[in-house]
Amino acid sequence: MSAPYTIVIGLEVHVQLATQSKLFCGCSTKFGAPPNTQTCPVCIGMPGVLPVMNRRAFELALQAATALDCQIASFTKWDRKNYYYPDLPKGYQISQFDLPFSHAGHLDIDDPDSPGNSHRVGIIRVHLEEDAGKSMHDEVAGQADSRIDLNRTGTPLLEIVTEPDLRSPQQAHVFLNEMKLLLTYLGVSDCNMQEGSLRVDANINLHIDADGEKVATPIVEVKNMNSFRAVERALDYEAGRQYDVWQETGQRLGDVPKQTRGWDEAAEVTRGQRHKEESSDYRYFPEPDLAPVTVDDAQRQGVRDVLGELPAALRTRLQQEFALTPYDADVLVGQGRELVDYFLAVAETSGDGRLASNWVQQYVLRTLNEQAIDIGDYGVAAEQLGDLVRRVAAGELDTGRGREVLADMLASGKPAAEVISARGIEQVDASELETLCRELLAANPKIVDDIKAGKQKAVGALIGQAKKMNPNVNPGQVRELCLQLADTM
Amino acid sequence: MSLVDASAAESLAELAAGRVSAVELTEACLAQIDAHDERVGAFLHVRREAALEEAAGIDRRRAAGESLGALAGLSVAIKDNMCLRGETTTCASRMLADFRPPYDATVVDRLRAADAVIIGKTNLDEFAMGGSTENSALGETRNPWDLGRAPGGSSGGSAAAVAARMVPLAVGSDTGGSIRQPAGLCGVTGMKPTYGRVSRRGLVAFASSLDQIGPLARTAEDAALLLEALAGHDPRDATSVPRKVPAYREGLAKPLKGLRVGIVPEQFAAGLDAQVEASVREGLRVLESLGATIREVALPHSAAGVATYYIIAPCEASSNLARYDGAHYGFRSESTEPTRDAHSREEDNPLVSMYRRTRAGGFGAEVKRRIMLGTYALSAGYYDAYYLKALRVRRLIRQDFDRAFAEVDLLAGPVTASSAFELGEKVDDPLAMYLVDLFTVGANLAGIPGISIPCGFDEGGLPIGLQLQAPPFEEECLLRAAHQFQTATDWHQRRPPL
Numbered sequence: 001m002s003a004p005y006t007i008v009i010g011l012e013v014h015v016q017l018a019t020q021s022k023l024f025c026g027c028s029t030k031f032g033a034p035p036n037t038q039t040c041p042v043c044i045g046m047p048g049v050l051p052v053m054n055r056r057a058f059e060l061a062l063q064a065a066t067a068l069d070c071q072i073a074s075f076t077k078w079d080r081k082n083y084y085y086p087d088l089p090k091g092y093q094i095s096q097f098d099l100p101f102s103h104a105g106h107l108d109i110d111d112p113d114s115p116g117n118s119h120r121v122g123i124i125r126v127h128l129e130e131d132a133g134k135s136m137h138d139e140v141a142g143q144a145d146s147r148i149d150l151n152r153t154g155t156p157l158l159e160i161v162t163e164p165d166l167r168s169p170q171q172a173h174v175f176l177n178e179m180k181l182l183l184t185y186l187g188v189s190d191c192n193m194q195e196g197s198l199r200v201d202a203n204i205n206l207h208i209d210a211d212g213e214k215v216a217t218p219i220v221e222v223k224n225m226n227s228f229r230a231v232e233r234a235l236d237y238e239a240g241r242q243y244d245v246w247q248e249t250g251q252r253l254g255d256v257p258k259q260t261r262g263w264d265e266a267a268e269v270t271r272g273q274r275h276k277e278e279s280s281d282y283r284y285f286p287e288p289d290l291a292p293v294t295v296d297d298a299q300r301q302g303v304r305d306v307l308g309e310l311p312a313a314l315r316t317r318l319q320q321e322f323a324l325t326p327y328d329a330d331v332l333v334g335q336g337r338e339l340v341d342y343f344l345a346v347a348e349t350s351g352d353g354r355l356a357s358n359w360v361q362q363y364v365l366r367t368l369n370e371q372a373i374d375i376g377d378y379g380v381a382a383e384q385l386g387d388l389v390r391r392v393a394a395g396e397l398d399t400g401r402g403r404e405v406l407a408d409m410l411a412s413g414k415p416a417a418e419v420i421s422a423r424g425i426e427q428v429d430a431s432e433l434e435t436l437c438r439e440l441l442a443a444n445p446k447i448v449d450d451i452k453a454g455k456q457k458a459v460g461a462l463i464g465q466a467k468k469m470n471p472n473v474n475p476g477q478v479r480e481l482c483l484q485l486a487d488t489m
Numbered sequence: 490m491s492l493v494d495a496s497a498a499e500s501l502a503e504l505a506a507g508r509v510s511a512v513e514l515t516e517a518c519l520a521q522i523d524a525h526d527e528r529v530g531a532f533l534h535v536r537r538e539a540a541l542e543e544a545a546g547i548d549r550r551r552a553a554g555e556s557l558g559a560l561a562g563l564s565v566a567i568k569d570n571m572c573l574r575g576e577t578t579t580c581a582s583r584m585l586a587d588f589r590p591p592y593d594a595t596v597v598d599r600l601r602a603a604d605a606v607i608i609g610k611t612n613l614d615e616f617a618m619g620g621s622t623e624n625s626a627l628g629e630t631r632n633p634w635d636l637g638r639a640p641g642g643s644s645g646g647s648a649a650a651v652a653a654r655m656v657p658l659a660v661g662s663d664t665g666g667s668i669r670q671p672a673g674l675c676g677v678t679g680m681k682p683t684y685g686r687v688s689r690r691g692l693v694a695f696a697s698s699l700d701q702i703g704p705l706a707r708t709a710e711d712a713a714l715l716l717e718a719l720a721g722h723d724p725r726d727a728t729s730v731p732r733k734v735p736a737y738r739e740g741l742a743k744p745l746k747g748l749r750v751g752i753v754p755e756q757f758a759a760g761l762d763a764q765v766e767a768s769v770r771e772g773l774r775v776l777e778s779l780g781a782t783i784r785e786v787a788l789p790h791s792a793a794g795v796a797t798y799y800i801i802a803p804c805e806a807s808s809n810l811a812r813y814d815g816a817h818y819g820f821r822s823e824s825t826e827p828t829r830d831a832h833s834r835e836e837d838n839p840l841v842s843m844y845r846r847t848r849a850g851g852f853g854a855e856v857k858r859r860i861m862l863g864t865y866a867l868s869a870g871y872y873d874a875y876y877l878k879a880l881r882v883r884r885l886i887r888q889d890f891d892r893a894f895a896e897v898d899l900l901a902g903p904v905t906a907s908s909a910f911e912l913g914e915k916v917d918d919p920l921a922m923y924l925v926d927l928f929t930v931g932a933n934l935a936g937i938p939g940i941s942i943p944c945g946f947d948e949g950g951l952p953i954g955l956q957l958q959a960p961p962f963e964e965e966c967l968l969r970a971a972h973q974f975q976t977a978t979d980w981h982q983r984r985p986p987l
Contacts, residue, residue, distance in 0.1 A: 041590070041591055041592050044817060045812045045817070046572075046590060046591065046592070046818070047572065047578070047580070047585065047588070047590065047693040047694075047812070048570075048571070048572045048578075048590065048594060048689075048690065048691040048692055048693045048694065049690070049691075050689060050690050050725060050726050050727065050728075051727065052724065052725055052726075052727050053727065080808050082807075082808050082811060082867075084811065084814060084844060086814075086816040086817075086840070089812060089816070089817050090811065090812045091808070091810075091811020091812045091814060092808050092811055146840075148816070148817075281868055281869045283807075283808070283864065283867035283868060283869075283872075284867075285804060285805075285808070285867055285872070285876060288696075288697035288698035288728075288805055289694075289697050289727060289728060290727050290728075291727055291728065
């Protein structure tokens with residue numbers, strides 16, 4: 001039964017940019033260092049310090065926004081967002097308020113609610129800002145001890161705000177996957193949620209059809225979701241909760257102030273957070289310590305030139321050039337650019353894209369998963385696998401033997417040709433094969449009769465025997481030849 | 490002539506000739522400080538041992554024939570809102586009374602590179618907010634010409650130290666007149682350079698878009714010498730301008746013939762003290778006698794200058810001073826007494842209580858007043874009416890100057906409407922104190938350079954200042970006019986009766 005309402009979701013995604021140094025000082029952005037070891041007077045907000053913009057961060061930000069089809073502003077400036085918190089040592093965050101460097105973009109996703117169809121999600125704006133530090137609160141009752149780690153303070157952070165274009169928690173999940181894929185393809189961020197380099201907040205409400213009238217429920221901002229799965233589950237829960245509250249109270253959008261709720265992963269519920277923190281007035285004003293930034297057409301073009309092939313275009317190319325199914329193209333592209341490059345090399349060397357796709361997906365990916373390694377650490381070079389796949393395609397050896405060869409290549413690091421010859425694998429010539437088939441048929445008159453009676457399946461028993469007699473025979477060829485010869489007997 | 494009466498330029502010649510050592514000069518300055526600073530109160534910290542060591546090092550290097558910096562062996566005092574690595578940098582605030590920065594301000598780097606001897610840190614209005622140095626939480630500075638009067642501010646300590654011959658050179662900062670006004674009231678030469686000319690890195694920010702570091706000295710030539718050492722592009726200050734620093738001293742001798750000087754009639758209207766007006770007009774005649782022509786120009790929006798300034802400066806200050814929250818460095822209230830929200834009467838959480846107590850105890854009244862003014866003006870619902878409107882007026886003020894400078898090379902007029910006021914006279918009247926900035930805030934709002942030079946004394950023996958202002962990056966012209974003026978007058982040579 002479909003729900004009597006439409007879910008309306010917009011996302012606010014924060015992504016740390018993969019720069020070596022922070023946005024306004026030279027400190028390292030490396031994750032995992034001991035607390036407060038990657039700081040300097042600038043990022044800890046000492047008196048008298050001044051920010052200097054990291055050009056690289058701005059370039060990466062431009063790449064991300066361009067890839068999201070955003071308009072890149074000719075003139076953009078920095079603003080101070082003022083609020084007090086111990087992990088914000090200056091008492092303000094350098095951010096962008098009314099003139100973000102980009103706006104009005106979109107990202108198309110494969111609609112999980114309508115498979116095979118694409119769904120466009122608008123991007124309201126993408127802006128650049130500095131990250132705050134981390135507060136660690138001692139949860140032990142009665143211990144009011146809080147600790148601050150400022151290593152993260154000043155890390156360049158991209159804020160991506162979507163239009164409320166998502167209609168289901170599943171769409172939100174797919175959108176996040178697609179965006180993460182895009183950003184990792186660009187290399188602008190590693191999008192590691194565990195390390196906090198990607199963080200998601202969601203705004204959600206319902207449009208309920210109440211006796212022919214469209215009613216919107218109050219918008220709730222959901223925070224504290226630590227994985228894309230958690231986003232989906234939190235939004236699922238929140239949609240249900242909002243419907244329950246609507247039925248109970250009839251509260252509409254505007255009846256109550258916007259609420260912030262945190263996802264409780266263990267209890268699988270959202271819980272209201274304090275109202276006071278939401279009513280803050282950030283007193284934005286232009287950052288006087290930094291000059292505005294201008295971007296001209298040459299720079300815009302320069303950014304487009306370095307973007308490279310993005311996931312959506314790559315999927316299309318794999319389907320068109322190699323006749324892959326949309327599913328296969330998606331699986332390969334979803335594994336990241338390096339794996340796609342590996343596949344492309346296998347496809348080129350082998351001359352058979354679909355077979356290359358099967359081998360990469362079935363054998364290579366399996367090994368990567370089992371050993372938890374990246375394609376860069378995989379032991380067989382793409383050209384070698386391509387050579388093997390080419391031989392399989394040419395019928396030099398069958399898939400089963402091919403798998404054995406691949407296992408040997410992986411273990412020994414030797415090229416395909418060497419392993420094949422070491423294993424004594426060689427193509428059986430036509431006369432040798434015919435002799436072998438005739439011997440088999442002569443020794444199995446019952447099977448010949450069956451075949452003649454139309455039971456072609458019966459030939460299967462001969463293939464096993466043929467392999468025992470000569471492991472190099474191709475099962476397909478044995479099958480075909482035996483059927484042919486049996487008919488003439 | 491005693492060592493402390495010599496100008497910096499004269500002392501440099503003596504040092505180069507080997508007739509005096511850096512240690513002797515430093516000792517003379519220290520002796521002058523010992524003799525008078527108990528009464529004047531120019532310094533918050535004197536670096537006696539460090540200064541003598543630095544001087545001895547310079548003497549050794551000179552003896553060894555090494556090449557030395559442009560200020561080698563000269564004593565320089567620094568306003569205590571500029572960071573000196575490992576040494577207290579207080580901003581004359583309880584909030585930073587024990588604060589030792591982990592880095593040197595760029596101007597300190599430059600002074601060290603010029604082999605200047607940094608003799609100490611001078612008093613100021615807390616966080617440079619004020620016009621009399623009476624807002625210092627850490628000491629009282631008196632005007633060397635009359636110990637019952639204020640030295641002006643906020644660079645009152647630097648101006649008083651130069652006037653009292655404790656140092657030939659001092660560094661100040663000017664946000665709305667804080668170099669030029671105390672220079673005027675103390676009878677010394679003080680310059681605010683073009684915004685972006687001197688790096689602000691390491692200057693504890695009051696109002697970032699207005700703050701500018703500049704020199705104080707007894708002569709324009711010495712100011713030129715010091716500015717040349719301080720100025721220049723700093724890649725670590727994004728508002729610093731990548732523009733070559735002229736050899737300011739070399740252009741000083743060029744005559745003023747043909748120089749077009751503008752005066753603004755409103756600056757000579759009601760409110761200007763008659764003796765100040767007489768001295769300033771006499772100063773204009775001196776410029777004419779040197780070949781300048783004088784004509785009237787209009788600055789139609791200058792009347793809105795103080796109002797505009799007292800929106801923009803507090804707005805920026807309210808944000809710049811947010812970092813003093815007790816969490817990371819500086820003063821923190823150790824009381825655990827809970828505080829309450831003024832509106833809801835609800836008890837604050839422990840963090841908010843700490844913030845409230847720290848900021849209540851760490852800041853003085855004027856700083857709090859400006860933080861509140863700025864916070865208010867930036868708040869939702871007021872931003873457009875105050876901050877945005879002030880920005881618009883600021884642009885108009887800059888346009889006024891641009892138009893005026895299309896007609897004239899310099900503007901001349903009074904620095905302040907009257908000579909030094911009595912200590913305590915204006916402390917209970919913030920508005921009267923704000924109006925002291927009437928003639929000086931324009932240069933900060935427009936980002937242009939201005940200089941204050943002595944042009945006379947009133948009947949009470951108090952110095953009177955003449956302000957010259959120039960288009961952006963025309964410091965050379967300002968210094969030349971000031972120097973030529975000083976070749977024709979001797980107001981700058983007078984000694985206060987200490």
